[in-house]
Amino acid sequence: MNIVVLEELKAYIEPLTPDEHDALERSLLAEGCRDALVLWGDILVDGHNRYGICTKHGLPFQTVQNPRFQSMEDVHLWMIDQHLGRRSLSDFQRGVLALRKREIVAERRSRAKAEADQTTAPVPEAPTGDAPWEGEAPAAALAAVLEPKPLQSREDIARAARLSASQVGMIEKIQKQAAPEVVAAVRAGDISLNAAAVVATLPEEEQRAAAAAGKDELKQAAKRVRESRRKPRDESAEASSDAAPEAAPASDEVSALRQRVAQLEAENAELRQQVQMLSAQLV
Template structure:
């Protein structure tokens, strides 16, 4: 049997850790390869680790065709759905897969909208019947739908999106390895890239401290914004943080004004006490 390993498909899903791969190898050596490898023609779609282990030890395996794949996009969607249902997939990876599925479905929807007129045209009388297509996947048109598909909360989906968009590769690697939580990684991802890299290189403790610093800073921001809103309407926006300094200045002005008034009073008394023919000073 000629089985083709497509490297792009092999890398499409996050690979097993070394411990996970070793556990799978022990299981296959003890019980054999119980699950059939899924093929699309000659291309291996599901079971790359099992196939490699069986090849290494000369063990037999079974294969099954999925005749409903019509494109590589169908293959990707099927692979995503398979892994979303597996307990061994981490929360972060499930979120990444669900977001990837949303992108595929959005692209497919855009293509369908662009070719609506062509799709509505009646088929030629001699056109061959198309092969049975895969059932239409869930569109994942909302964040709630993505969260449900990934078995996550909506807030976790938001954080994973932030990590995907803003995190340096080193920080993403730390999340995948479990060195840092999704929540903490989303906080660190808001830092400049060089700070993310430095924190990831320093290890777990420094990543935690970086996340703590970001959270404390975020807690202070609402208080500063409230102070700006409570400042006089005609005051410049950037003067709000200096409210205490402004109060001090106003107090000092009042003190100087009082001192000036007192000096004027004393001068008036001295002038009144002088003889009429004396020269005023």
């Protein structure tokens, strides 16, 4: 059997860690390769790690063709959907895949619409009687081409990746602004999505320096950025208070109650966000 391994597809999804690869190798040696490798013609689409291990040890394996593949875009979308359903991926990895899916679907829909606009002729009046249409109505033809459904909003992406909308926003910021070293740190789990998104707002040189110093320094850099954002707001509030000395102060009791209400609202908002993130991870 001639199986072609394309490096493009092999590297399309996050590789296994050394520990994960070792665990898979032990499993295959003990139980054999139970799941068939997925092919598109001669091209290996799914099962690169299993194929490599089976070839190394001379283990038998089965293959199956996926007849739905018509293009490399179909292959990419299928691979993304397969991996989005796996629990072994981190939040960051799932978010990146969902964002990648959005780009592929948006691009192919835009391309299909442009082609349809160029080739679509005016729709003739419906024929009388039961005679069928000679050609498919343009709207129906376009609808068939435009599947799958696009991920238009951040909420759509969040549902596809089993994340919160705020987490998707952090991942977008990391992809756009973070230095490669910071991206590598969040991929490795050295810092959280939140911390990486905060560090990504720093100049690239500062990001690289923090990453080179290790994960503790990255966390400290995120902490410094948060504190620097908090300080101007505190100073602004103090300046406003000094600018209006003649204003009649509220009673101590009312002021204390207002502060307590604000504190409780902030705590509730934080708890809701934590519950949302935990629920997304447990799905």
